[in-house]
Amino acid sequence: MSGIPGQLKYSKEHEWVRLDGNLAYVGITDYAQESLGEVVFVEFPEVGEQLEADQEIANIESVKAASAIYNPIRGTVDSVNEELTDAPELINEDCYAHHLYILKDFDMSQFEQLLDASSYIEYLETL
């Protein structure tokens, strides 16, 4: 398993969140992409859609199975990563460099409650 980036926050559903100004980037962790296998399709939420925390939104499809993505914090979809439409395998190549979508007007207190890198690593050890 490649390293867990220290500057990100993590959900127990294996999503990561990175803050950039007043935007929150959301992606899936290495654990998630490993479990999925080769990703062949990413289904995005709609831009402008308001998402609740833990709401099942996008779906990631690997060769063998579909896996639901749970939005980690409340917010509004600002944009989705169109690059993954043509090259979904980028998630397998580097899941931390390729976000799924970006949230604006997100809930900062929910962000604070996500796991930091060391807690996420501890959590992974319990699985």
Next chain:
Amino acid sequence: MKKCVLHDMFEQMDNVRMTKFGEFELPLHFSAGILQEHRAVREHAGLFDVSHMGRIRISGESACEYLDYLLTNDVRKMIDGQLIYSLMCYPDGTVVDDVILYRLDGKTFFMVLNSSNIEKDISWITLDNPHHEEAGLITVENLSESTSQFALQGPQSASILDTLGVDTSSIHRFSSLGSVSVSGVNVMISRNGYTGEDGFELYVDNKDAHHLYLSLLEAGRAFSLLPCGLGARDTLRLEARLPLYGHELSDEITPYEANLGIFVKTETTDFCGRTALLSQKEKGIERSLRGFEMIDQSVPRAGYKVFLQEELIGKVTSGMKSPTLGIFCGLMLITRSSNLKFNDSVEIEIHGKRKRAKVVKTPFYRRGGS
């Protein structure tokens, strides 16, 4: 859990992903991944351990007649060494299993069964079918746990076997040789498979399984062969429109509905399910297995509902993103009254949303282009 002989060796290999398949734990893919394994079989060669399949030997003076009654295809026409695909049906015409039958000699046959159906099939053949009182005259031996089965598939398969001293030019499609030496091991070989490519299946005693598998892997190295898992097996068979029991076939689906009528020989002798199938054909077959391709990009999966406008007309039996063609496609079992032509649109409900798909010709992939 059941384990094939090579299970422990596979588990030790780098980056292998094991998966549960019925009662078995099998490699889903090896280090190359499903897409590369799929491509290797289409372009070069791939090696599958399919020992989880069931293998039985049926022998006796009346074995031919007995099997001819149990199977929809014509067993009486078979010659020594030949193999046929057939359905084994219940009296109501639905399917117990789809099998490959080998005629070894006039009194000895060998049958390959789906792994999840082994116990059910043996019970059907020996006890449960309407002619079971004649079962006393035949012997059924279950070889599933004492033998292994490998599939060497892809355009380079024959060349690989040739380097191991096999004269593959003497093994024609859908025929077998009972006793061939491959790398010093005694093997039964047949020319067939489940991928839409040229290929061979090899049957061997468990004691020689490791040696044979590793010899094939080693000989294949020069031909870019990859070890392949269940994932690629599934995408390969679906591109070639080969049915999978539990998806395109089941005890709720008849061979006619699955468009496998070519393997049902109603014009010859009686077989189990014949009356029901003739009657279905006469009354009109209500459902049909059709190929579709997604217009709206999304991955269709087995069980998803298919709609024509507001009417629910059936469901997806298998779906995927085709590794060879790059399209999202699959098979669906739908009502025939919808009378759909090629390129007509249907909608498939995927994660709660309707996505458009169109009816297309199958197989999706045909060897040598189509």
